[in-house]
Amino acid sequence: MQWLNTGSSVKSEGEATRLVEEVLNAPDFDIKDLSHFSAHRENSRADKAKIPEPASNYLSGFKTTSVDIRVPSGQRNVPLEIFSVPGLHYRPLLSVIREAFSGPLSDKIHFSPFKLFHQLPFSTEEIRVHGELYTSDSFIQAHDQIQRVPLPSEESDCKLERVVAAVMLWSDATHVANFGTAKMWPIYMMLGNISKYIQALPDSGACHHLAYIPSLPDSFHDFAMNFHVKWKTQKASILTHCRRELMHSVWKFLLTDDFIHAYRYGIVIECGDGVKRRIYPRFFTYSADYPEKVLLATIRDKGLCPCPQCLVQKDALDRMGLVRDIQIRTRNIRTYFVNKVNRARHFIYSMGHPINGVHVENLLKESSSVPTENTFMERLGIANFELSKLLVVDFLHEFELGVWKTLFKHLIRLLYSLSNGTEKVTELDSR
Structure with a gap:
């Protein structure tokens, strides 16, 4: 208590209690370790310690590569050129799916879909409840469809349970600084087999970083200027076309032959409960703002x-x-x-x-x-894949920052137009 009540005035009773309980009474504490102790010296040693950069931890497990895009020459007798765009950070899509089915949240995965009904009190009426992907008709149809998919001859005797991996995708180009042009273009993946209430928890680990799309580098301008004979008059259309090509080249790289094989015939994964299952990846949703939907839909x-x-x-x-x-x-x-x-x-x-x-x-x-060739249609099959159903509503950009924001601004203008409008807006703001 003498130590607590003397010296610095910033010491508190709570800190003194924590010192006793967490340090002095700790089972691994030894008073001999404090021989010749100096707080200044230990802080200096901590300052000089090598701390890993955040990016190296953030991108652990990622690989880096470049993707190729085709650049037209603008001349009949001059063939196209391939330009390599560096800086694609990615994780193989199948490895992310394996991690999701065998990771910490594997016990939260719904392997089989079902329909959910709510029975009203004091009534026999049942109402179909729509709220999770694994209770939707689309999931049920996909589950029924994979049960009938023939296996390759070398695996025709496989009797493992067949499960849909409901892949849900997001992407959004984001500025990472208030000043300057630094930006990131991440692609995220979640599994629709897991409840949306778990997905919404910021520390649940249900969101998987899949890739970071690069931008056309400055060197592309020099390359195209020297290669395309009509660069000066067609610069805008060439850049727009090559940005579209880049987006779909990234997805062509991610949708590897191994993934397409797993998409058609499934991939065997030992899940978190120790049971091996044949997992069939299926794309259910891709949420993005309008400019990115334009790129994805090739319109x-x-x-x-x-x-x-x-x-x-x-x-x-x-x-x-x-x-x-x-x-x-x-x-x-x-x-x-x-x-x-x-x-x-x-x-x-x-x-x-x-x-x-x-x-x-x-x-x-x-x-x-x-x-521009649409990678999803080309790789997953024009006859079997419906891109229009993949692109779903982006609630943030299309409603909260779109329809609702515009409506709310209009309502504020109406209040200002009334007598004592400023006071009315203040009253609304206070609520």
């Missing part, structure tokens, strides 16, 4: 058909929400026009036509398509 930004999911015309957007509008959107689901895209790429890469030239525009402008 034009705010073109004649601006929606990534349907072919409704821009001049019909004012009918949104009407019954007729819903019918039009349902009947005109966006499809991938593979033949038109291939012809347009032939015009650009073999014939030397401009990316936004007449020949390409006549093919693609009406549907707001672009001359």
Whole structure:
């Protein structure tokens, strides 16, 4: 107590108690270790200790590589050039899925889907509850579908339980500094087999970092300027095209042959409960803001058909929400026009036509398509994969920072327009 009440005035009773309980009474404490002790010397040693950089811990398990994009020459008799974009940080997709099924949250995984119903009190009526991916019709259909998938001949006698790995993806280009141009473009993955209430916990570990998409480096400008004969007049369209190519080149790299084999025939994983199961990865959702949906859907930004999911015309957007509008959107689901895209790429890469030239525009402008091969459709199968269903609503960007933000700003303006408007806004703010 004499030590507590003398010397520095910042010592408290709580700290004195903690000193006794956590240090002096600790089982591994030995008074001999404090012989010739100097707090100043120990702090100096701690300051000089080598501390790992945050990035090295943050990117542990990641690999770094470069991805190739095709750059047109703009001339009929000059072949295209391959430009390697460095700086793709990634984790193999299958390794992330293995980690998810065998990691700490493996006991929270739902291996089989089911339907959830709520029975009203004092009633026999049952209401279907929709809230988790593993209780949705899409998950149930995917689960039923993989039970019928034939196995390769070398594994035809496999009797393991077949399970859907419900892959949910997010990506968002993000600035990491208030000043300057430093930015990151991460891709995240979660498993829909795990409850959304666990996924929403910031320290649950349910969110897996999959990759960090690089940007076109400054050296690309020098390369394209010296290679493309019409760089000065077509610079904007060339850069836009190559950014689209980069996005899908990254996904082409991530969707490896091993992953495609697992997508078709499954991959055997020993789960956290010690039981081996055959896991079939399936993509259910990809949430992104509109500019990234444009890249993923390989369409034009705010073109004649601006929606990534349907072919409704821009001049019909004012009918949104009407019954007729819903019918039009349902009947005109966006499809991938593979033949038109291939012809347009032939015009650009073999014939030397401009990316936004007449020949390409006549093919693609009406549907707001672009001359970029869609990796998801090409790798996962045009007949079996529906890209329009993959791109779901991004609640943050499309509602909270979109519709609701605009509506709220309009309501504030209405309050300001009234008499004593400033006081009314203040009252609203106080609530």
